[in-house]
Amino acid sequence: MYSDLKNKNIILTGGSGFLGKQITEAFKSYGSNVIILDIIKPKNIDKIKFYKCDITNESKVKKVAKKILKENKNIDVLINNAASDYVPKKKNYNLSLEQISLEIWKKDLEVGLNGSFICTKVFGSIMASKKKGVILNISSDLSIIAPNQKLYKGLNFIKPVTYSVVKQGINGLTKYTAAYWAEKNVRCNAIAPGGIQNNQNKLFLSKIKKVIPLKRLAKKNEYNDLILFLCSDSSSYMTGSIVVADGGRTII
Numbered sequence: 001m002y003s004d005l006k007n008k009n010i011i012l013t014g015g016s017g018f019l020g021k022q023i024t025e026a027f028k029s030y031g032s033n034v035i036i037l038d039i040i041k042p043k044n045i046d047k048i049k050f051y052k053c054d055i056t057n058e059s060k061v062k063k064v065a066k067k068i069l070k071e072n073k074n075i076d077v078l079i080n081n082a083a084s085d086y087v088p089k090k091k092n093y094n095l096s097l098e099q100i101s102l103e104i105w106k107k108d109l110e111v112g113l114n115g116s117f118i119c120t121k122v123f124g125s126i127m128a129s130k131k132k133g134v135i136l137n138i139s140s141d142l143s144i145i146a147p148n149q150k151l152y153k154g155l156n157f158i159k160p161v162t163y164s165v166v167k168q169g170i171n172g173l174t175k176y177t178a179a180y181w182a183e184k185n186v187r188c189n190a191i192a193p194g195g196i197q198n199n200q201n202k203l204f205l206s207k208i209k210k211v212i213p214l215k216r217l218a219k220k221n222e223y224n225d226l227i228l229f230l231c232s233d234s235s236s237y238m239t240g241s242i243v244v245a246d247g248g249r250t251i252i
């Protein structure tokens with residue numbers, strides 16, 4: 001399965017992060033060339049190409065795209081995965097809707113939306129000019145439903161409004177891009193994954209289990225097959241889909 005991914009050049013934004021590592025390993029196991037664009041260097045991943053690149057900087061992304069094209073001749077897949085984990089310099093920031101600062105709003109939208117737009121524009125245009133390519137956007141189950149703040153009560157955390165706005169924007173970008181470049185043979189889909197097990201607080205885990213029909217968060221490699229499928233020729237008749245994989249959370 002997915003043998004067409006062998007030797008394909010996969011641009012992965014935010015590849016140095018938690019999910020990025022899983023995605024990288026999954027593509028490597030099929031012989032793809034993973035090219036990571038991130039502001040931090042990936043740890044513990046061998047044999048990948050890494051470009052230190054802030055995806056919100058259009059001229060930098062264009063420069064990196066030129067270098068990649070020179071070295072690899074082609075760009076086959078773009079995965080818009082990077083997200084902001086921004087902590088303002090002033091420590092006592094507040095994420096409530098009443099108090100969230102414009103600084104945080106701008107930073108989250110800048111990475112999640114502007115960055116995905118810039119990469120789509122730059123790498124997608126290259127694919128469109130060659131009349132072949134695939135874009136996969138990493139959205140969230142929280143693009144379908146609003147965050148339930150009760151899950152975070154007692155944890156000194158609020159899921160910020162920016163998360164919903166970015167992820168719903170990503171779904172819009174996905175459908176727009178899919179329709180726009182359909183005739184150029186560039187497909188664009190998104191996954192809307194639920195939360196992933198990552199040593200979360202026990203109180204949070206006990207609460208979130210109750211709102212997920214499968215009664216657990218996803219295992220860290222549990223989206224790999226879906227991602228490979230959507231980036232390979234196996235999904236050749238899919239474009240503009242927002243594929244939900246959330247243990248059933250959004251159905252109840």
Ligand SMILES: NC(=O)c1ccc[n+]([C@@H]2O[C@H](COP(=O)([O-])OP(=O)(O)OC[C@H]3O[C@@H](n4cnc5c(N)ncnc54)[C@H](O)[C@@H]3O)[C@@H](O)[C@H]2O)c1
Binds near residue numbers: 115
């Ligand atoms: N982890 C989860 O439970 C979960 C659930 C649903 C959806 N998601 C989505 O999956 C994606 C990956 O999440 P994650 O948990 O791996 O997050 P993460 O914070 O571990 O990784 C995000 C990566 O993006 C990079 N990044 C941030 N700003 C950047 C910029 N300006 N330019 C380039 N790179 C930049 C970071 O350096 C980091 O390596 C995100 O879009 C997230 O919203 C995650």
